[in-house]
Amino acid sequence: MRIDILTLFPEMCNTVMSESIIGRARQAGKVEINCIDIRDYTLDKHRRVDDKPYGGGMGMIMAPQPIYDCYLDLCDKIGSKPHLIYLTPQGKTLTQQRVKELARLENIALLCGHYEGIDERVIDALEPEEISIGDYVLTGGELPALIVADAVSRMLPGVLSGDECFEEESHFSSLLEYPQYTHPAEWQGREVPDILLSGHHANVDKWRREQSLKRTLERRPDMLDNAELSKEDKAFLSNLKRD
Ligand code: ADE
Numbered sequence: 001m002r003i004d005i006l007t008l009f010p011e012m013c014n015t016v017m018s019e020s021i022i023g024r025a026r027q028a029g030k031v032e033i034n035c036i037d038i039r040d041y042t043l044d045k046h047r048r049v050d051d052k053p054y055g056g057g058m059g060m061i062m063a064p065q066p067i068y069d070c071y072l073d074l075c076d077k078i079g080s081k082p083h084l085i086y087l088t089p090q091g092k093t094l095t096q097q098r099v100k101e102l103a104r105l106e107n108i109a110l111l112c113g114h115y116e117g118i119d120e121r122v123i124d125a126l127e128p129e130e131i132s133i134g135d136y137v138l139t140g141g142e143l144p145a146l147i148v149a150d151a152v153s154r155m156l157p158g159v160l161s162g163d164e165c166f167e168e169e170s171h172f173s174s175l176l177e178y179p180q181y182t183h184p185a186e187w188q189g190r191e192v193p194d195i196l197l198s199g200h201h202a203n204v205d206k207w208r209r210e211q212s213l214k215r216t217l218e219r220r221p222d223m224l225d226n227a228e229l230s231k232e233d234k235a236f237l238s239n240l241k242r243d
Contacts, residue, residue, distance in 0.1 A: 017033050038070050175216045
């Protein structure tokens with residue numbers, strides 16, 4: 001898969017995407033991530049990419065021309081139109097389900113707004129999907145774009161070490177994850193649950209499932225509506241609710 005990040009801060013994006021799991025996946029050719037500088041496309045002789053809003057008001061608005069030309073040049077280079085996503089608090093909130101769908105696409109392009117926003121006409125012209133990463137406002141679309149790029153990349157084959165890694169995780173199976181422990185078995189008087197030291201895999205699996213159910217009921221009961229629950233799961237939950 002190829003991900004292009006259209007931004008005024010390509011170095012910031014490239015730095016984040018060069019570390020850890022995503023950095024290694026890029027080097028191994030499991031995902032191609034390019035950070036493109038929108039400023040390289042401005043026709044303004046002072047290399048400006050923004051201007052004051054018509055009608056007055058605070059802040060600066062990103063002009064349509066550099067963004068439009070940047071996307072068109074990308075389409076030319078790729079030879080097709082990448083699925084364009086504009087990161088904005090006005091968009092639809094990102095979910096793991098949408099992340100999974102995006103990971104099936106060949107090319108996505110992530111457009112980062114800055115300042116007070118971007119000129120509406122370039123949104124009308126390009127009709128991007130609009131995605132928010134949550135109900136709070138950041139200074140720009142870079143961090144949200146990096147979140148989308150990270151969440152999508154880790155779903156690609158070979159990016160994580162084993163397929164089971166993401167299948168058990170929070171949100172993937174519509175349940176929150178069970179608690180995890182490592183050495184030492186006792187730390188500051190706190191002990192790892194005995195069952196995890198027992199070596200009895202079936203009991204460990206049962207305990208983990210129950211912990212996931214318990215956590216989800218306590219912290220995100222809304223998620224249980226979409227979870228795939230067995231008869232045993234349902235019995236366990238109704239016992240919990242009775243207590
Ligand atoms: N840009 C600024 N805040 C944002 C948010 N919450 N989600 C996506 N893009 C943003």
